[in-house]
Amino acid sequence: MGCYFRAKKVFWSSFIVVFMSSFTFAHPDSGKFLSDLGIDVFPDRAKINISLQEYTRVISDFLNSRDMSFEPVPSLRVYKLDNLIKHHRPQQHIKMIFPIGITTDQIESASLRLLMPPQQENPTIANVQIYQILGTRRKRLLTEDTFNLSRNLSKWCEVNVTEAVASWTEGSKNLGLELTCESCSNNLNPEIAAITALVHPQGRRIKRSPKKGRTDCSARHQTGKGKKKCCRHDMMVTFTKLGFNEMKDIVEPKNYEAGYCHGMCPPNYNFATNHSRIQGLMHQLDKSYFKQFKNKTSIVPKTCCAPSKLGDLEILIVSSHDPTKLKVEKWHNMRVLECACS
Structure with a gap:
């Protein structure tokens, strides 16, 4: 052959x-x-409307079934924002500080998961920016994304925030994230906010050993x-x-x-x-x-x-x-x- x-x-x-x-x-x-x-x-x-519960349930089973022959398998960490401030009117600038500090864990990926409220009379498309707050007047743009929202239902949205979470675990001061939509009239007050991270405990993320x-x-x-x-x-x-x-x-x-x-x-x-x-x-x-x-x-x-x-x-x-x-x-x-x- x-x-x-x-x-x-x-x-x-x-x-x-x-x-x-x-x-x-x-x-x-x-x-x-x-x-x-x-x-x-x-x-x-x-x-797409994947809830935090659905994600954590399925991803946990998926990680437990992964073969470690090629890459080390990460663990799931969930950081939920319990003291979420409820605004009485729509907000275009939402600040969130999650309980994430310095750790020896290595961050593979991290996502901000937000349950956004029904938009009612507002547009269902929101072009948003996610910033990492660095100081009183300093912030860094992490990503821009489009949220496909609903007028009648609460909608889960996901944004990559790996860069920010990795910097916090490595020693940068955690001043939180800011969700912004400068030119929209959408209600961005999240009903639930959480960060899910896939992490490798110290010493586990090593190059694979050939069988x-x-x-x-x-x-x-x-x-x-x-x-x-x-x-x-x-x-x-x-x-x-x-x-x-x-x-x-x-x-x-x-x-x-x-x-x-x-x-x-x-x-x-x-x-x-x-x-x-x-x-x-x-x-x-x-x-x-x-x-x-x-x-x-x-x-x-x-x-x-x-x-x-x-x-x-x-x-x-x-x-x-x-x-x-x-x-x-x-x-x-x-x-x-x-x-x-x-």
């Missing part, structure tokens, strides 16, 4: 290598890409020329950087260790099948014959480094049938587990 046929099996891995970048962009073939992953329908983002039998790169994969033989390399994938808007609806994981295969394939080294072993030997024979007789007959190609074993990935997303619920789906062949010459 040659590299061409092996490439079909590793479509996902090669796709990520091509599209990984530090910026986002739209892809015209996103429908086919998502369909290949097994996703036909994503929920209407304007209707026995996996072809992770190590000293034994070095050749005499300092080059590496075929082995598995780490590759962290962040979904939002892939450029598909639908990827923003993935609740967890936000990123994952996908891995990729790279390296030289010397004769008779780490062959995937008996066929690849023979192909490697034939390549050497043809190469030797060519050098000896200057025969221009095409040489059998050498084997190439490719995934020989792939693993699945469980993701947590909003249900396309009920935007108030979360569900777990399994995406197949998302991780490279082992590499071999094929």
